[in-house]
Every structure is written in structure tokens, then in C-alpha cells.
Amino acid sequence: MTPGAFFFSRPSRDKIGPVPPKPVAVALGVALGLVLGEAVPARAERPLSVPEALLRAKPAVALIVAEVSAEVRLNCGSGETTATPPVFRETGTGWFIDPSGLVVTNAHVVQPAHTPGRWMINSFARRAAETTCLPALLKRAGLKPAQRPEVEEQLKRQVHDSVVPNAKVKLTPQISVLLSNGTRLPAEVKKYTPPLSLEPGQVSGRDLALLKVAGRDYPVLPVADSKVVKIGDPIHILGFPGVVLSHELLNQSASMEASVTNGAVSGFKEDVSNQPMIQTDAPAAWGNSGGPAVNSRGEVVGVLTFVSLAPGPEGSIVQGFNFVIPSDAVRQFIKGTEVTPGAQSRFNTVWWAGLRDFFNDRFTRADRQFEQADKIVSNLPDVKRMRAEADDKIKNPPPQPFPWAWVALGVTLVSASGYGGIWARRWWRNRFRIVPAQVIGLMESGQNPIFLDVRTSNDFETSPLKLPGAIRLAPEDIEGGRFELQVEPRQPIITYCASRDEQTSSRVTQQLRQRGHRNVRILRGGLGGWTNAGLPVEAKSHLPSIGLEIYKNLTVGDLPRRQFEPGQIIFKEGDDARGEAFVVHSGKVDIRKRTDGSERVIRTLGEGELLGEMALFRKAPRSASAVAATDVQLLVIRTDQLDWLIRNRAQLTFEILKRLSDLLAQREPSEEPGA
Numbered sequence: 156m157t158p159g160a161f162f163f164s165r166p167s168r169d170k171i172g173p174v175p176p177k178p179v180a181v182a183l184g185v186a187l188g189l190v191l192g193e194a195v196p197a198r199a200e201r202p203l204s205v206p207e208a209l210l211r212a213k214p215a216v217a218l219i220v221a222e223v224s225a226e227v228r229l230n231c232g233s234g235e236t237t238a239t240p241p242v243f244r245e246t247g248t249g250w251f252i253d254p255s256g257l258v259v260t261n262a263h264v265v266q267p268a269h270t271p272g273r274w275m276i277n278s279f280a281r282r283a284a285e286t287t288c289l290p291a292l293l294k295r296a297g298l299k300p301a302q303r304p305e306v307e308e309q310l311k312r313q314v315h316d317s318v319v320p321n322a323k324v325k326l327t328p329q330i331s332v333l334l335s336n337g338t339r340l341p342a343e344v345k346k347y348t349p350p351l352s353l354e355p356g357q358v359s360g361r362d363l364a365l366l367k368v369a370g371r372d373y374p375v376l377p378v379a380d381s382k383v384v385k386i387g388d389p390i391h392i393l394g395f396p397g398v399v400l401s402h403e404l405l406n407q408s409a410s411m412e413a414s415v416t417n418g419a420v421s422g423f424k425e426d427v428s429n430q431p432m433i434q435t436d437a438p439a440a441w442g443n444s445g446g447p448a449v450n451s452r453g454e455v456v457g458v459l460t461f462v463s464l465a466p467g468p469e470g471s472i473v474q475g476f477n478f479v480i481p482s483d484a485v486r487q488f489i490k491g492t493e494v495t496p497g498a499q500s501r502f503n504t505v506w507w508a509g510l511r512d513f514f515n516d517r518f519t520r521a522d523r524q525f526e527q528a529d530k531i532v533s534n535l536p537d538v539k540r541m542r543a544e545a546d547d548k549i550k551n552p553p554p555q556p557f558p559w560a561w562v563a564l565g566v567t568l569v570s571a572s573g574y575g576g577i578w579a580r581r582w583w584r585n586r587f588r589i590v591p592a593q594v595i596g597l598m599e600s601g602q603n604p605i606f607l608d609v610r611t612s613n614d615f616e617t618s619p620l621k622l623p624g625a626i627r628l629a630p631e632d633i634e635g636g637r638f639e640l641q642v643e644p645r646q647p648i649i650t651y652c653a654s655r656d657e658q659t660s661s662r663v664t665q666q667l668r669q670r671g672h673r674n675v676r677i678l679r680g681g682l683g684g685w686t687n688a689g690l691p692v693e694a695k696s697h698l699p700s701i702g703l704e705i706y707k708n709l710t711v712g713d714l715p716r717r718q719f720e721p722g723q724i725i726f727k728e729g730d731d732a733r734g735e736a737f738v739v740h741s742g743k744v745d746i747r748k749r750t751d752g753s754e755r756v757i758r759t760l761g762e763g764e765l766l767g768e769m770a771l772f773r774k775a776p777r778s779a780s781a782v783a784a785t786d787v788q789l790l791v792i793r794t795d796q797l798d799w800l801i802r803n804r805a806q807l808t809f810e811i812l813k814r815l816s817d818l819l820a821q822r823e824p825s826e827e828p829g830a
Contacts, residue, residue, distance in 0.1 A: 200511075200515060201514060201515055203451075203452060204514060205389075205391075205451055206514075207453075207510050207511075207514050208449070208450075208451055208452050208453035209391060209393075209415055209449075209453060210510055210537055210541070211453040211503075211506070211507055211510060212376055212391075212393060212447065212449050212453040213335070213393060213412075213413055213415070213537050214335060214374040214502070214506065214532070214535050214537055214538065215250050215251045215373070215374035215375050215376045215447075216248060216249075216250050216335070216376075216393045216394065216413040216446065216447065217248070217249050217250065217251070217258060217332045217333060217334050217335070218246060218247075218248065218249075218332070218333040218395045218411065219246065219247045219248060219249040219258075219260045219264050219265065219330070219331075219332060219333075219342075219366070219445060220244065220245075220246050220330070220331045220332075220333060220339075221244070221245040221246075221247075221264060221265045221266070221267050221268040221269075221328070221329075221330050222242050222243065222244050222245075222268060222328070222329045222330075222331070223242065223243045223267055223268055223271055223275060223326055223327070223328045223329075224239070224242045224243075224326075224327045224329075225239070225240055225243075225276075225279040225283075225324055225325065225326050225327070226238075226239060226324075226325045226327075227239070227240060227279055227280055227283035227322055227323070227324050227325075228322065228323040228325075229280070229283055229284060229287065229288070229318050229319075229321070229322040229323070230318065230321065231284075231287060231288035231291060231314075231318060232288075233291075236287060238283035238286060238287045239283075240279050240282040240283050240286065241282070243267060243275060243278075243279075245264060245265075245267050245268075246264075246395065246397065246400065246442050247260055247261055247263075247264030247265075247394075247395075247442060247443075247444040247445040247446075248260065248264075248393070248394035248395050248413070248442065248443055248444060248445045248446035248447075248459075249264075249332060249366065249445050249446075250376050250393070250445075250446070250447045250455070251373045251374055251375045251376065252365075252375060252376065252378065252485075252489065252494055253375060253493070253494045253495055253498050254371060254372050254373050254374075254375050254498055254499070254500035254501070254502070254503075255371055255373075255493065255495075255498075256340075256367055256368040256369060256370050256371065256373055257345070257365060257366070257367055257492070257493060257494050258332055258342065258365070258366040258367075258368065259363065259364070259365060259366075259445070259447075259458065259485060259489075260363075260364050260366060260444075260445035260458075261350065261362050261363065261364065261444045261445035261458065261459075261460055262347055262348060262349055262350045262360065262361075262362045262363055262364045263350035263362055263444065263460075264364070264444050264445045265330050265344060265347075265364050265366070266349070266350065267328070268328035268329060268330050269328070269330070269344050269347060269364070270349075271326050271328060275326070276324045276326065277319070279324050279326070280319045280322040280324050281315060281319055283322065283324075284314045284315065284318045284319050284322065285311060285314065288314045288318050289307075289310060289311060289314055292310045292313070292314065293307065293310065296310070304819065329341065330342045330343075330344065330366065332366060332368050333411065334411075334532075334535075335411045335412050335413065335535055335536055335537070336411070336532070336533060336534040336535050336536070337411055337534070340368040340369060340370070341368070341369075342366040342367060342368050343366065343367045343368075344364055344365070344366060344367075345365045345366065345367045345492060345493065346363075346364070346365040346488070346489075346492050347363075347364045347365075348360030348361045348362070348363050348364075348488065349362070350362040350460075351426055351427060351428065351460075351461075353427065359426075359427065359428045361430065361480060361484055361488060362460050362461075362480065363458065363480065363484070363485065363488045364445075365488070365489065365492055365494070367493070372500060372501045372502050372531050372532065373500065373502065373532065374500060374502045374503060374506065374532065374535075375498065375500045375503060376447055376449070376453070376454070376455050377453075377454045377455065377497070378454065378455045378482050378485060378486060378496070379450060379452075379454035379455060379456050379482055380482070380483065381433065381456050381457060381481035381482040381483045381484075382483060384420055384433065384450075384456050384481075385420065386419075386420055386421065386422065386423075387419050387420060388419060388420045388450065389417070389418075389419055389450065389451050390417075390418055390419055390420055390435050390437050390448050390449070390450065390456065390479075391415055391416070391417050391418075391437065391448070391449050391450075391451075392415070392416045392418070392435070392437045392438075392439055392443060392446055392447075392448050392459055392477075393413045393414070393415050393446050393447055393449065394413055394414065394439070394442060394443035394444075394445070394446030394447075394459065395413060395414065395442045395443070395446075396414060396439070396440035396441065396442045396443050397440060397441040397442035398440050398441075398442075398803070399414050399442075400442060401802075403802065408536070411536070412536050412537075413446075416437045416438040416439065416443075417437055418435050418436040418437025418438065418475075419435065419436060419437070420433060420434070420435055421434045421435055421436045421475075421476075422434035424478065426478075430484070431481055431484070432460075432478045432479065432480065432481070433448070433456070433457050433478065433479040433480075433481055434476065434477070434478055434479075435448065435477050435478075435479055436474075436475040436476070436477070437477065438474045438475075438477075439459055439462050439472075439474075439477045440462075440472060441472075443459050443462075444459060444460065444461075445458060445459065445460075446458070446459045447459075448479045455482050455485070456479070456481070456482050457479030457480055457481050457482050457485075458479060458480045458482075458485060459477065459478075459479055459480075460478055460479065460480050461477075461478050462476070462477045462478070463476035463477065463478075473689075474689065501531055502528055502531045502532050505524045505525075505527040505528045505531070506524070506525075506528040506538070508524045509521045509522075509523075509524030509525045509527075509528060509541065509545075510541070512524060513525075513541060513544070513545055513548075516548075516553070518545045518548040518549050518552075519545075519549055521541075521545045522542060522545040522546060522549060525538055525541050525542045525545060526542065529542065587661075587664055587675065587676055587677050588657070588676065588677045588678075588679045589649065589676040589677065589678060589679060590679050590680075590684075591678070591679075591680075591684060591685050591688040591690055592688070594649060594678065595690075597647055602645075602646065602647055603646065603647075604646070604647035604648065604649045604676075605624075605626065605640075605642055605646060605647070605648050605649065606622040606623070606624060606625035606626065606649050606651065606678075607625065607626055607628050607648060607649065607650045607651070607663070608621050608622070608625040608626065608627045608628065608651065609628055609629070609630055609633070609650050609651070609652050609659055609660055609663040610651075610652045610653050610654075610659065610681075610682070611630060611652070611653075611654065611659060612629060612631075614652065614653040614654070615627070615629075618653070618682070618706065619694050619698055619702075619706055619762070619763070620682065620686070620692045620693070620694060620703075620706050620707065621682070621692065621693055621694075622651060622682065622685060622692060622693070623691060623692065623693050624693075625651075625693075626640075628663075630659055630662065630663055633663050633666050633667065634666065640667075640672065642672070645674060646674065647674050647675075647676060648667065648672055648674060648675045648676070649675075649676050649677075649678050650663050650664050650667075650675065650676070650677055650678065651677075651678035651681045651682055651685070652681050652682075653681050653682050653683065654681070657677050657678070657679065657680075657681055660677045660678065660681065661677055664676070664677050686707055692707060694706075694763075698762065698763035699763045699764060700810050701763070701764070701765055701807070701810040701811060701814055702738060702739075702762065702763020702764060702765070703763065704804065704806055704807040704810050705738055705763075705765065705792075705800070705807065706763070708800055708804050708807060714790045714791060714792065715790070715791040716740065716788055716789065716790055716791070717737075717788070717789045717791060718786075718787070718788055719742075719783035719786070719787040719788075719789070720783060720786060720787075721783055721784065721785055721786060722782065722783065723782070723783045723787075724780065724781070724782055724783075725737075725744065725766075725781040725782065725783060725787075725789070726767065726777050726780065726781050727777065727780045728747075728748070728749060728776075728777055728778065728779050728780045729776045729777060730776060730777045731776060731777075732767065732775075732776065732777060734793055734794040735767065735791055735792070735793060735794075736765065736766065736767045736768040736791075736792045736794075736797055737765075737766040737767050737789040737790065737791060737792065738763065738764070738765055738766070738789065738790040738792060739760050739761060739762055739763065739764045739766060739787065739788075739789060740762065740788040740789060740790050741762055741786075741787065741788045742762075742783065742784070742785040742786050742787035742788060743759055743760065743761050743783075743784040743785045743787065744759070744760045744764075744766060744781050744782070744783060744784060744787055744789075745758075745759050745781070745782045745783075745784045746758040746759070746760065746766075746779050746780070746781055747779060747780040747781070747782055748778075748779045748780070749780075754780070757779065759784060765811070765814070766781060766789070767781065768797060768811070
């Protein structure tokens with residue numbers, strides 16, 4: 156895929172353009188619904204809802220942990236010693252397919268512990284050599300770690316060449332299944348088919364593994380027939396995404412309870428081995444691998460296996476293009492194993508019955524069923540939560556429906572005109588608005604919409620970003636009639652701004668339509684809505700890639716700013732960093748370093764460059780001085796903001812790493828890589 160090109164799927168059933176409101180008809184429909192609702196017997200069973208279906212499924216989903224520890228025996232030159240490098244750990248998702256303790260997951264989740272590769276042995280040996288032998292060599296050379304990186308790198312290569320080949324590595328693999336109640340169970344691989352591979356000579360399988368844990372009466376998921384799945388069918392992915400497991404604002408419970416993401420079946424494909432796959436736009440991330448994809452009845456229609464990455468060596472996950480192994484392949488995989496298709500679980504029987512009672516307002520019966528479920532498998536978070544809700548409903552019963560249906564109808568009819576006016580005004584306000592997905596639909600249909608950047612002058616000057624190919628048209632120019640648009644009569648025009656509720660775009664759109672441009676739409680959410688949808692943007696002027704990523708992920712208007720005149724000192728070498736880094740918003744900054752009694756300029760930073768981050772990374776004073784070379788405006792980034800960006804924005808992290816690599820490669824031995 157060409158970077159920056161637009162390759163998107165048209166959203167299903169999106170309608171472009173205004174739809175006439177029918178408030179009175181809607182109100183009448185609601186009223187009739189109330190009347191019919193009163194006519195239904197009080198004890199009639201409600202249909203299975205999505206929340207109920209997902210609650211059926213969640214207890215059967217577990218966290219899979221594949222760990223490999225190592226004991227490394229090596230000789231640093233003074234006799235053999237033993238080192239224990241950090242444990243290698245891989246996490247994924249699995250689900251119980253049989254109440255006797257049989258779990259399905261991806262083969263690539265357990266592969267490191269099931270079939271450790273040579274690369275893992277080499278990695279443990281290298282780590283052990285670096286942590287055990289390198290410090291002694293540095294001490295012998297009279298150096299501290301990171302004091303002379305180029306010398307340290309030479310010593311590291313020396314250790315790799317002389318010590319690693321003779322190291323003896325003993326691996327201890329372990330696979331565990333972590334239930335949502337915190338119980339950690341050792342697992343044994345009962346059946347395994349390798350993951351897909353693009354390496355020559357490597358066998359590609361179905362990327363499935365069947366695990367066995369001790370115990371019985373576990374929650375299980377029923378397996379549906381994937382052949383009946385159709386494009387557009389709702390789909391829900393359950394699992395343990397790494398971004399949630401490692402989230403700094405969540406407590407330990409986040410690592411035990413599965414997350415649910417929602418989407419639809421978006422296609423049917425085949426992998427490189429010509430095996431069928433289901434494509435879905437339900438979001439997924441690292442850690443979701445092996446998780447069940449369930450339908451609206453909580454039945455497994457597939458197993459998540461791989462996601463899509465952006466082009467390039469450091470591509471991040473592209474959401475909306477994830478792939479699922481069909482459930483029919485799972486049925487084929489478990490043939491000849493201990494799995495009993497359709498086996499009943501005692502937990503499922505009482506848990507599902509309790510949910511049926513709860514969602515049909517039979518709270519006392521539901522509480523008894525939930526109590527039984529808790530005795531079978533104790534302390535599951537979903538069971539505890541539903542017991543608490545049932546107890547609350549018993550103590551505080553919800554109000555009964557108003558029995559006088561015709562009175563309700565009369566009140567509804569009287570209110571219809573008022574609601575109709577509200578709905579009409581809402582429709583009138585939104586009749587020309589369009590969401591980013593609909594804009595992509597216009598592009599795919601060949602209509603080639605024109606983007607008009609109608610942000611106020613202050614908003615336009617504040618942010619260096621714009622939509623691809625956007626034409627700048629100041630609102631005051633339109634109001635004064637000082638503009639000319641060369642567009643085809645039926646060519647769509649999309650206006651966008653950064654003001655609240657798209658007020659500027661709305662005003663400009665009205666003026667353009669009054670001047671004869673009839674096919675004008677307002678981009679809902681403006682520039683922020685476009686970037687939040689993960690769609691590409693351009694810089695108004697040349698920006699380094701690191702600056703572009705920062706501007707995309709921070710609200711520039713909310714960042715503090717500082718102005719400096721030419722020659723003014725921003726910070727001095729040895730100053731406390733005070734938890735601040737900067738982005739050069741405009742102007743140029745000289746980085747100066749004092750060597751041999753004199754100060755000289757070692758770098759000059761321009762617009763979009765990150766400044767002063769090294770002191771935050773090292774938690775040390777400033778290693779160089781920064782002086783304004785021209786009139787300079789800086790955006791202040793606090794430590795917590797920079798930490799959040801690095802943890803949650805992989806592309807920005809890669810850009811920072813590339814920048815540090817370039818600085819380390821270019822600097823002289825006496826220079827520091829940054830301030």
C-alpha cells in the first residue's frame with residue numbers, strides 16, 4: 156500500500172445527505188409501542204440481548220501466559236559462573252471449549268514455551284553475558300556504564316564474540332492459564348498446529364493449540380457454525396489486550412477480566428496457505444490473540460489470529476482489518492482429542508439460567524442461581540457483580556410499568572408536537588454534517604470532494620496540521636466575498652474547522668450555499684474528528700516526523716507556550732529539568748555545549764523538533780544549554796504527557812528512538828546526544 160493513500164471500506168448503509176424528519180410519525184410509533192407493550196403478558200420472555208450474551212461468554216475466557224526462564228552457565232575469563240536473565244513472557248487469550256479443562260488458543264501464543272527456538276537460547280546467552288561479563292570489563296577499563304557508549308559497544312561485541320558461543324543455556328518453559336478469579340493453573344499442550352510462516356521451509360498450520368488444565372465444571376463457550384456467517388453480521392472479540400494489561404491507570408484486576416470489542420464481519424479471505432479466514436473491523440491489539448470472536452448469542456464463530464500493520468519496518472496496528480480463524484476450522488482441529496462437542500457445564504446451566512431470570516426481572520430467582528454458580532467456580536468478577544446487582548434490585552425493586560396504556564398514549568400524542576419540534580431542530584442542525592467514514596465513501600465512489608480549511612486565523616496559526624490537499628479559505632474572506640472556487644457543479648465541498656460544534660464551518664457552509672455552491676458539507680468533529688478517526692493528515696510546512704506525531708496526538712491549544720527573543724537563554728547546562736521538555740513551535744534554537752573552556756554550538760533545532768527530553772529520560776540535569784537563535788515560541792510538554800505519548804503512541808516512540816540513534820551515530824565522543 157502506498158503510504159498516505161486512501162484505501163478504506165465504505166461504511167455499510169451510511170446515507171450521504173439530509174433525510175426528511177418525521178417526528179410525529181416517530182412519536183406515534185413510540186406511543187403504539189407503549190400500548191402494545193402493555194398488552195404483552197408480564198411474564199413473557201424477552202429476547203436474548205447482547206449484554207446477556209456477552210455475560211454468558213465472559214467467564215469462559217482466560218488469560219494465557221507462556222513463560223520461559225533460563226539458567227546460563229558462562230565463563231567471563233575468571234572461571235565459570237551462573238546467571239539468570241529476566242524471564243521471557245508472552246501473553247494471549249484462550250477460552251474453555253470443554254468443562255473438563257480444555258482450552259483453545261493460538262499456537263503462536265504458546266509457541267515460545269512449547270517449541271523454543273534457537274533465537275531464544277541466543278537471546279538468553281547474550282543477556283546473561285551483558286549483565287555478568289560487561290560490568291567487569293567496564294570496571295577494568297575505568298569506565299562507568301554509558302560513560303563512553305562507543306567503547307561500551309566494542310566491549311559488548313567482544314563479550315558476544317568470546318563468551319556467548321561457549322555459554323550453556325538451560326531453558327525452563329511453562330504455560331499457565333489465568334482465570335478471571337485470579338486462579339493460575341499450569342497447562343499442558345494436548346494438540347498443536349503451528350502458526351502461519353513466510354519463512355522458506357517452515358511449516359504453516361492453522362495457528363491453533365489445545366491446552367489442558369486440572370479441574371472440572373469450568374465455564375465453556377458453545378461453538379457456532381461459521382458457514383452461516385454473513386457480511387455485516389455483528390461480531391464481538393473477547394480478550395486481554397496488552398494496552399489494558401499494562402495500563403498505568405488501572406489496577407491489577409485489569410489483568411484478570413476480559414475486555415470486549417465490537418464490530419462486524421467485513422469480509423472473507425484466504426491466508427497464504429489458502430485456508431479460509433474471516434475479516435472483521437472489531438478492534439484488537441497485542442494480547443487479543445487466541446481470543447474468541449462471538450456472535451450476538453455468545454457463540455464462537457472464530458478465533459482471532461492476526462491483525463494488520465501499517466507499511467514500513469516499524470508499522471503500527473491498523474485497526475479495522477483483523478482476521479479470525481473460522482469456527483469450522485476449530486471443529487476440525489479438535490477431532491480425535493478429549494473435547495466432547497456440545498458438552499454441558501454445570502456452571503453454564505446455573506449461570507445462564509440466572510442471567511435469563513435477571514434480564515426478565517426475576518431477581519430473587521436470579522440471585523439463587525448466581526449463588527450456585529459462585530459455588531461451582533468461586534469469585535468470578537462477573538458473577539460477583541451480577542449477585543450485587545440482583546441484591547440491589549431485590550432491596551430496591553424497579554418501578555412497575557404504568558398500567559394505563561391509553562393514558563400513556565394520550566400523553567404521548569400531546570407531547571408529540573413538542574418532541575417533533577426538538578427532533579426537527581436537531582435534524583435541521585445536522586442536515587449538512589458528514590462523518591469521516593462518509594467522506595471516505597465519497598472518495599471511493601469517485602466524487603473527489605474538496606476540503607476547505609475554514610479555521611479561524613488563530614486556530615489556523617496554532618496548529619501546523621491540515622487535511623490532505625485542503626484549500627485554505629479564511630472565514631473573513633468568505634464573509635467579504637473575497638474568494639473564488641474552481642469546482643465542478645456537483646463536486647462535493649467539505650468544510651472543516653476547530654471551533655466548538657463546528658460553528659465556523661456551519662457559518663461558512665451557509666454562506667457558500669447562498670452563493671450557489673449547493674453540494675457543501677460540514678465535517679463533523681472538524682480536524683480533531685478526522686485525526687481521532689486515524690485518518691492521514693498533512694503538515695502546512697515541512698515538519699520532521701517526530702514533530703508531526705506530537706502535533707497529531709496533543710491538543711496544541713491546551714499546551715503552555717513560552718516566547719524567547721534572539722540570544723535569550725532557554726535553559727543552561729546543569730539546570731534542573733523541572734519535568735519539562737519542549738517542542739519548537741516556531742523559530743530556531745541553538746544547542747550549546749561547553750568544552751575545553753569555551754562554548755560552541757553543536758546543533759540547531761527548527762520547527763517541530765523535540766527539545767530537552769534527554770534530561771527527563773535520564774532524570775538528570777540539563778547536559779547542554781539552549782539559546783534562542785531567532786524569535787522562538789516553544790510548546791511545553793510535561794513529563795506525564797511525554798510518558799503517556801511514549802507508552803501509548805508507538806509511532807512517536809519509534810520516531811524518538813530513530814532520533815536518538817541518529818544523534819548517537821553522528822556525535823563526537825565528547826558530545827552529549829541532547830539536552
